[in-house]
Amino acid sequence: MRVALVTYGSRGDIEPMLGFAGELRALGVDVRMCAAPDFAELLAAAGIPLTPIGWSVREMVKGEVGGDAPRPADSLSERARVLAASTYEAVTEVAAEGCDAVVATGLIPAGAGARAAAEKLGVPYVSVSYFPTYLRSPHHPPLEWPGLAIPEGAMDNRALWERNAAHMNTLFGGAVNAQRESVGLAPVGDVIDHVFTLRPWLAADPALAPWIEPADLDVVQTGAWIRPDSRPLPPEVAAFLAAGEPPVYVGFGSMPLQDAAGVARAAVAAARAHGRRVLLGSGWADLALSDEGDDCLVVGEVNQQDLFGRVAAAVHHGGAGTTTTAARAGAPQVVVPQIADQPYWAGRVAELGIGAAHDGPNPTFASLSAALGIALAPETLVRARALADTLVTDGAAVAAKLLVGRIG
Structure with a gap:
């Protein structure tokens, strides 16, 4: 067959x-x-x-x-x-x-x-x-x-x-x-x-x-x-996670961004404003850090099924796979939708109370700070973990x- x-x-x-x-x-x-x-x-x-x-x-x-x-x-x-x-x-x-x-x-x-x-x-x-x-x-x-x-x-x-x-x-x-x-x-x-x-x-x-x-x-x-992913996290990622409190993950997968450098700066600053470290997923937008702070690390292709269970929140574009992976891991989310189905997933994350839906595709320090305030709230984590237990x-x-x- x-x-x-x-x-x-x-x-x-x-x-x-x-x-x-x-x-x-x-x-x-x-x-x-x-x-x-x-x-x-x-x-x-x-x-x-x-x-x-x-x-x-x-x-x-x-x-x-x-x-x-x-x-x-x-x-x-x-x-x-x-x-x-x-x-x-x-x-x-x-x-x-x-x-x-x-x-x-x-x-x-x-x-x-x-x-x-x-x-x-x-x-x-x-x-x-x-x-x-x-x-x-x-x-x-x-x-x-x-x-x-x-x-x-x-x-x-x-x-x-x-x-x-x-x-x-x-x-x-x-x-x-x-x-x-x-x-x-x-x-x-x-x-x-x-x-x-x-x-x-x-x-x-x-x-x-x-x-x-x-x-x-x-x-x-x-x-x-x-698709079950059993790959170990890269040693540098595992060491970064072990060195402090759970970071905020920021990545936009296969999405291009009009101002990738500006989005990266805004995301790092917003996470720092909440006292959080950052894992920055480079993706197809080639996100990169603008400073050498040891509270941030850039990662490439990585096992998100493992990683998302170890982060404080995941900021992403709202693809079906990324949203589902974060939900299965019980990770609070900030969805910054770019195209197609992504506004739908942003809306669902907000409706379910497991994170925040960013208004539009172009995040700023202020807008991401506000969204992370919702995602990092203790009650959001409780709802995200409760939903994770119900998923097929x-x-x-x-x-x-x-x-x-x-x-x-």
Whole structure:
């Protein structure tokens, strides 16, 4: 039995798939991954073959495009067509040795290419979201997209979703259908319903990110997909942690920042104002320290599952994986949302009382000081630890058993 896992996005899109892949392999399933070329080393270390799709995500995020990567002048439709075609070709390449199902997440054109390949192969296709607001529901509005801000006024959520579907058809419909026509498949009328399907999976914790019924979709909520991380912390990090009280962690993962140096200075100063040391995660923004104080340390890629259990609070961008990891560790959070689902996670952290939602993507000393005042309050820690005890730990295993049961 072989399954093709498809995702095009940052590391936050890859990690849950790796957790799912591990559970599938434990059930005897041969797993292949179709993803951006950035993650070849990560997947090789996990023993999972990679068939690359699209362009380097990091190069595009950082504006360092090269080769045949899309330029700003390239039309969105053309970029979507190329990504859909690249994904289709990658999945069919995997299927050259057999394929029993395709499971996809990430950008819409990649999902469209994955579904086209599944149709052509005649195998099941499953669409996965890591957060509820990517999926159509009367209980929440759609994400804001470039060129389609959510209007002020009394428009209800269903009307907003209809407007969103029309916009997605304008952006991607021509590209998706051109790719489908090129491989002999019929066109689709609604790109959103086509890519996400009417029975998508939601790989998010039901306490942290619940799917609210009744809704228009038959959503299967499995719980978050977590890849267990047993790596030891680097010696310098372990020594720093042992040298004093728990520090504040600050990191923005795969997010670029308009003023990375300014954000780093503001974060360090805000933590110091609360009497806290700082662990600064460099990430794709290349955060760095502006002084040589021994109360701060810069860290690169590190086991956050271990680290977050040892910090006083985690300041981050609000990716699904980072938010869930901090919640599972019982760490109070300050979420500084940048794009996409991150405002949703910021709102959930605030609603649950396990931290603070920063207002907007550009933190200052004053705004971070105020947010840390909430996160570092004793009652916030109590709520964060109480929530941690309620979170589902076997979401990936649940999903793996569902898929294997479906394809038999």
